[in-house]
Amino acid sequence: MKNTLMLACTLVLATLSGTAFAQDAAGGFIRGEIGRSDIDLEVDGFGSASEDDTSATFGGGYWFNEYVAIEGHIGSLYNTEVEDDVELDLITLGVGVALKKSFGGAHTGFFIGGRAGVARITAQVREDDFDVIDDESDVKPYFGASAGYDFSQRFGLSLNWDRRQADFDGVDVDIDTIAIGGEFRF
Known part of the structure; x- marks a missing residue:
């Protein structure tokens, strides 16, 4: 009887420990990335x-476990002055799935990752006072890869590459972005 009770207690504790560990890897996150976009137009x-041009994106999402997350982002991929007080912006808004493999345990140590989803790219012509003169949008899949280091289960830095595309009324746009990102998990 004592052996059965000890075995049952050991199994319960082992199950609870595994559940607690899995929940440590799950949770929300926010991410900021700054880098360089290479835009090819045809x-x-x-x-x-x-x-x-310089790019800056902000995003967030939820890690379901240490391997899979759902994420969203918004940001500027390109900005230039077309003429006095008139600017052209390429803005991204997207949602997707992120995958990650950590080599030091759940969200610790070195990692590699990938992401894919759907992004809406908007080409926007506006005046300096933020009045939009014209804009056009296109929705297409995006994908990317990353490598980095998680300093703790709450914070990590990464080097990211993303590929986005858009077609605007006779203009094909390919955007490759390389960025450094910081992610805070809560």
Whole structure:
């Protein structure tokens, strides 16, 4: 009887410990990324061009466990002054799934990851006082990869590459972004 009771207690404690550990890896997060976007344009009948600019995105989501999360993001991929007081912006708004493999346990140590989803890219022409003159949007899949280091279960830094595309009335846009990101988990 004592052996059966001890075995039952051991199994319950082992189950509770595993559940508690799994819940430590789950939870919400916020992420900020700053980097460089390389924009390749192909305009029907006019040829192609390439340009780059600073990018900044902000996102967040929820880690279901140490491997899988759902995430959303918003940010600026490109901004340039077209003429006096008129600017062109490329803005991204997306939702997707993130995958991660940590080599030091749940959200600790070195990791590699990937993400994919759907992003709405908006090309917006606006005046300096934020009055939108014209805008056009396109929704397409995006994907990316990352590598980094989690300093604790709450904070990590990463190097990220993302690929986004859009088609605007005769203009094909390919956007490759390399960014450094910081993620805070709660």
